[in-house]
Amino acid sequence: MESALTLNHFLIVSGLLFAIGLAGVLVRRNIIVIFMCLELMLSAANLTLVAFSRHNVHEGQPSYEGHVLLFFIITVAAAEVAVGLAIIVALYRSRETTDVGKLNTMKN
């Protein structure tokens, strides 16, 4: 069954999702929301990976190497989120804030 969609459809969605995540990282002040937007950017990259793997059909099957890479990315992202949130909790304990504007000890 041939799909009516092209690779470009998925690449554009992925690019827009990445742009939304980028906007969130730049605009928001709450460190947890910034972290969530980072995850959004990571997922946009995942979509690109799966789309190219689907585009690269070999003997009637998509290239599964892309899916394997995605499996690793999801695992590493889970580890990253756990450590990142632990750091945020430690930060909140010592500073009582999650506003990145107030976390400026290293400035000057």
Next chain:
Amino acid sequence: MTFLFFIFAALTLIGGIGVVVNRNPVTSAFSMIVSFLGLAALFIQLNAYLVGVLQVLVYAGAIMVLFLFIIMLLDIPKAENKRFPVFTLGASVVVVVSFVTLVITVITKSGVGTAKLPAIEAQKGPGQSDVHQIGELLFSTYWFPVQIVAVLLLVSTVGVVVLSKRELK
């Protein structure tokens, strides 16, 4: 099939916009779950069934529960009451618009993905499913990265325990 793509793409993007514009972090987290569910549907539309299921289980399930847990634990004040500074907002708009322009220019000029996605042959029997294929790759060609990831998970678990301890001695 095509209209399903547009529905789920819209769901993904609207969820993403919801994360950025909502002032309450809990609402942001729920928008993010919506976005991840739409993304999982897009994965399934790309014949990546295992990855779609993993997206729902790991991202929309585990990771977002962790986020919600931390948000509720920290008891963050309702909103960032201040308006966004004009300079930051302007700079962000410039960066994002130039990024989108870059992506669209690259996609239209390169002409890589203008052809329709090639057909996938139907599975002829057991052992042809994507779960089987990915499992075989993971435990033959990619056995070493699997071990490394196992060590990484162990290290991150220990790291989280150390970071969450009240005092380091």
